[in-house]
Amino acid sequence: MLSARDYNPPKAHKALLFSTLAFTTCFAVWTIFSIIGVKIKQELGLSETQFGLMVATPVLTGSISRLFLGIWTERFGGRLVFTILMLATAIAVYLLSSVKTYEMFLVAALGVGLAGGSFIVGVAYISEWYDKDHQGTALGVFGAGNVGAAVTNFAAPFLVVAFGWQTTAQIYAGVLVAIAVLFYLLTENDPRLARRATEGTTTMPLREQLAPLAKLQVWRFSLYYFFVFGAFVSLASWLPRYYVGAYDMSLEQAGMLAALYTAPASVFRALGGWMSDRFGARRVMYWTYGVSLICLFILSYPATDYVVRGIDGPIGFSIVVPVALFVVLTITLGFVMSLGKAAVYKHIPVYYPDHVGSVGGLVGMIGGLGGFVLPIAYGAMNDMVGVWTSCFMLLFVIVLVSFLWMHGAIVRMEARRYPEIRGAESSRYLPEIQPDYGREGTANN
Template sequence: MNQALAPASAGQQQRALWLSTFAFTVCFAVWMIFSIIGIQISEQLGLTDTQFGLLIATPVLTGSVSRVFLGIWSDQFGGRKVLVLVMLCGAVATWMLTYAHTYPQFLFAALCVGIAGGNFSVGVAYVSRFFPASKQGTALGIFGAGNIGSAVTKLLAPLVMVAAGWTMVAKVWAVALAVTAVLFFLFSKEDPSLEQRRRDGVKPVPFSEQMAPLRNLQVWRFSLYYFFVFGGFVALALWLPHYLVG
C-alpha cells in the first residue's frame, strides 16, 4: 500500500535500475578478482590445487552468507545506504589485500573481499521497490545482467596483471569500487517505500519476522536450485582461467 501511495516516476525508476546495475557489475568484477590474481598468487606461494581452490572459493562464502543479513538490513534501513556501505567495505578490503604475504593472510583478505558479493541481495531489494509487481521481473532481469562483471575481470585484469602485477589489479579494482560507491551515493535516491514509511512513522520489520519465510519448505527448495545453477556458474567462472593456464 505504501508503494502505491508514493509511486516512483519513470525517471526515478530508470535511474535506480541503471545505477544499481552498474554498481552490481563493478561489485561482481571485484568478487571474481581471485579468478585472475589467484593464479599469480598461487605461483608466488607455491599453492596446491586444493589450496588454490579454497582461496578462490572463500570470497564466495562471504558473499553468499552475507546476502541474508544484507537483504534484511536493506529492508530495514534502505538499500541505498546499505549498498554504499557494502561497496566501501569491499573497496577497503580489496586494497588491503595488497598487504597480504602468507596463505592465511590471503584467506582472511579473501573472506573480507567477499562482502562485495553481498551486493546482489541489496540491489534486488532496492530496485524492486521502484517498480510495480508487473514490471519487477523485467527490472530485476536487467539488474541481474550485472553478472557481466565476471567477464570484465576476465578481460581486463590479465592485461593489468601482466603489465604491473596482481597488486595493481587489486588497487585499480578497489579504486573503481570506491568511485562507484561515491557516484551511487551522489546520484541515487532512497526508495519510495522507505520514504513513505518514514513519513508515516512506521518502524522497520523486526529481524525475527524477516526470517519467518525460512519456515517455508519452498524457500529451501528454491535455494537448492539457486545453489546448483548460480553456484555452477560461479565455480566455472573462478576455476576456468586456472584450468586453461594449466
Template sequence: MNNLEALPKLKQTKALSASTVAFTACFAVWTIFSIIGLQIRTDLGLNDTQFGLLVATPILTGSISRIFFGIWADQYGGRIVYVTVMIAAAFATFLLSNTDTYILMLLAALGVGLAGGSFAVGVSYISKWYPKEKQGTALGIFGVGNVGAAMTSFGAPFVLVAFGWEMVAQAWAAGLITIAALFWFTTEDDPEFRARKECGEKSKGIMEQLKPLRHVQVWRFSLYYFFVFGAFVSLALWLPRYFIGVYGLDIKTAGILTSFFVVPAALVRAYGGFLSDKYGARAIMYLAFGISVVCTFMLSYPNTDYVIHGIEGPIAFSTRVGLVPFLMLIFVLGFFMSLGMAAVYKHIPVYYSENVGAVGGLVGMVGGLGGFFLPIAFGVMNDLTGIWTSCFMLLFGLVVTAVSWMHFAIRRMERAAMPETMRELPELPEIQTIHDPVEHRGALGPTLVDWRPDDSEFWEKTGRAIAQRNLWISIPCLLLAFAVWIIWSVVVVKLPAIGFDYSIDQLFWLAALPGLSGATLRIFYAFMGPIMGGRLWGTLSTALLLIPALGIGYAIQNPNTPYVIFVILALLAGFGGGKFASSMANISFFFPKSEKGHALAMNAGLGNA
C-alpha cells in the same frame, strides 16, 4: 504500499541503472581471485585444493552476508546499505595488496567477499521501485551486473602482467570507491523506505522477516539457485585454471576465453527476466535445466581412447572435446544458466513482497555458497580423480537433482489441486483414447484410499495385515541396502591383496566415500516416498542397489581398473545408506502410534543385521 505506477520513470531508470553499475563493480571485485589467484598460486606454490579454497573464500563471505544485508536493506533502506557494503569491500581489497602469506590472504579474502553480498541489497532496493508485473524484467537487468566477472577476466590479466597482482587489487579497490560515491550522489531512498520514514513506521524485526524461511518452497528455490548461480560463479572462477591446465593456454588468453562464458550469460539475464514475465518462470526453469543437463553431460565426458575387438582385428577410436567445441558448449551452458537465474528471482518479489530482503537474501546466500563449495570440490575432485572433467561430472549430478526435485514437486502440487481429475487419467498418455476411468482405475496396482491405523476396529479388521506385509517386505530390502553400503569396508581391505596398488590415502577415501554419500542422500531419500509413493520409491531405491553391487564385481576383476571408477562406485554405494531414511518414513505411515516404535525397531534392527 505506494502506487509504483505513478512514480516518475526517470527515477525508476536512475535507480535501476545506478544499481546495475554498482553491482557490476562489486561483482568484478568479488571474482578478482579468479585471475590474481593464479599468480598467487605460483608465488606460494599452492596445490589445487589450496587454490580452490583461496578462490572460493570471498564467495563464502559474500554468500553468508546476503541474508543479513537483505534484511538490513529492508529495515534501513537499500541505498545506505549498498554504499556501506561497497566501501567495506574496497577497503578489504586494498589491504589484500599488502599481504604476503596464505593465511593473511585468506583473511583479506573474507573482506573482499562482502562485495558479493551487494546482490541481496540490490534485489531489495530495485524491487521497491517497480510493480510486480515488471519486477522480473527489472531484476533481470540488474542481474546483468554479473558481467563484472568478465571485466575481471578480460582486464585483470593485462594489469597483472604489466604491473603485478598487487596493482590489480589496488585499482579494483579505487574503482569500487568511485562507484560508491557516484551511487550515493545519483540515487535516492526507495519509495517504501521513504514513506515509512515520513510516517514514523518501524520496520519489521529480524525474526518476523525470517518467518517465510519455514516454507520448503524457499529452500527449493535455493537449490535451483545453487546450480544456476553457484555453478556460474564457480565456473567463472575455475575456467581460467581449466583452460591453462587442459588446453595449455597462457593467462591472458585464458582470461579472455573465460569472458566468452561470462559476458553472454550476464547480458542475457535481462532477457531471462523478460521471458519469465511473458511465459512464466516455470517454463523457463524447465528449459534452463533441460539444456544444462545435456551440456554438462557432454562436458563431463573425459578424453577417452577406445579399442573394440572387432571381427577383423582391433578397432580404435577416441573421443575428446576440442577447444572450439568446448567454447560452444560453455557458451550455451552459460546462456541457459542465466535464464534460470532470472526465472528463480521472478518468484521472490511476487510471492514474498513483504520479505524480499530475507527470502532473496537466503536464496542468494545458498546460491553463493555454491560458488564457495564448488571450486573447492573441483580442486578436491581433480586431486582425487586426476580427471579435469570431473568438475562437470559434479555439475551434471547437481542439475539432475535440481530438475528432478522441481518436477516431482510440481507433479505433487498438481495432484493436490486436482485429485479426482488426476486419478481419472491413465498411467501413460499413449492409452488415453482407450482409457475408461471407471473400468481401469487401479487396475495397474492397488492404491490405499482409506487408511486409519489409529482406528482400532479398522486396524484389526484390515490395517494390521497390510502393515505387516509391508514391514516384512521392507526388512529384507533394507538388509540388502545395508549390505551394499557396508561391503566397501571389506572390499577396500582386500584390494591390495588382489593386485591393486593404491596408497593409504586412496584406500581411506574409498572407505569413507560411501558413508559421506549415504549420509547426504538420506536428506533427499526422506522426501522421495511422499513425492513418488512408498511402493514405487521402495522398488526403485532397491533396484538402484544393483548398480554399485554389479559394478564392484566387475571392477575388481582387473587390477588396471582406474581409481576414478572405484571412487564413483564408492559414492554410488551410498544408495544403500540413503535407503534407510525412506524405508523408516514409509513404514511409520502404516502403523498406529501405539505400535510405531516396535515396527520401526524391527525394520531398523533386522535391516541393520
C-alpha cells in the same frame, strides 16, 4: 513492491541504472581471485585444493552476508547499505596488495567477498521501485551486472601482466570507491523507506521478517539458485585454471575464453527476466535444466581411448571434447544459467512481496555457498580422481537432483490446488499456470 498506479518509470529506471553499475563493479571485484589467484598460486606453490579454497573464500563471505544484508536493506534502505558495503569492500581489496602468506590471503579474501553481498542489496532496493508486471525484467537487467566477472576475465589478465597483481588490486579498490560515491550522490531512498519517514511507521519485527524461511518452498528455490548462480560463480573462477591445465593455454588466452562463458551468463539475465514475465518462471526453469543436462553430460565425458577388435585387427580411436566444442558448450551453459538466475528471483517478489530481503537473502546465501563449496570440490576431485572433467560430472548430478525435485514439487502442488487435473491431463498445464501465478506462496513445497 509498488502498485501499477504508483509506479514511476523515470525514478525507477534511474535507480536501476546506478544499481546495475554498482553491482557490475562489485561483481568484478568479487571474482578478482580467478585471475590474480593464478599468479598467487604460482608464487606460493599451492596445490589444486589450496587454490580452490583461496578462489572460493570470497564467495563464502559474499554468500553468508546476503541474509544479513537483505534484512538490513529492508530496515535501512538500499542506498545507504549499498554505499557502506562498497566502501568497506574497497578497503579490504586495497589491503590485499600487502599480503604475503597463504593464511593471510584467505583472511583478506574474506573481506573482498563482501562485494558478493551487493546482489541482495540491489534486489531488495530495485524491487521497491517496480510493480509486479515489470519486476522480472528489472531484476533481470540488474542481475546482468554479473557481467562484472567477464570484465575481470577480460581486463585483469592484461593489468596483471602490465602492472603486477598487487597494483591490479589497488586499481580495483580505487574504482570501487569512485562508484560508491557516485551511487550515493545520484540515487534516492526507495519508496518504502520514504513512506516510513513520512508516515512515521516502524520497520517489520525481525521474527516476522524471518518467518518465511521456515517454508520448504524457499529452500527449494535456494537449491535452484545453488546451481544457476553458485555453479556460475564457481565456473567463472575455475575456468581460467581449467583452460590452463586441461588445454595448456596461457593465462591471457584462458581469461579471454573464460570471459566468453561469463559474458552470456550475465548479459542475458535481462532476457531471462523478460521471459519470466512473458512465459512464466517455471517454464524458464524447465528450459534451463533441460539444456544444462545435455551440455553437462557432454562436458563430463573425459578424454578416452578405445580399441575395437575389427575384422582385420584392432581399430583404435579416441573421444575427446575439442577446445571449440568446449567453448560452445560452456557459452550455451552460461546462457541458460543466466535465464535461470532471473527466473528464480522472479518467484520471490511474487510469492513473498513483503519479505524480498529475507527470502532473497537466504536464496542468495545458499546460491552463493555453491560458489564457495564447488571450487573446493573441483580442486579436491582433481587431486583425488585426477580427471579434469570431474567438475562437470558433479554439476550434472546437482542439476539432475534439482530438476527431479522441482518437477515433483510442481506436480504435487498443482494436484492439490486443481484436483480435477489428473494423470496425463496434468501435462497440459505444466510447467506454468498463468492466471493465478503467485498463490503458491502459502504452499509448503
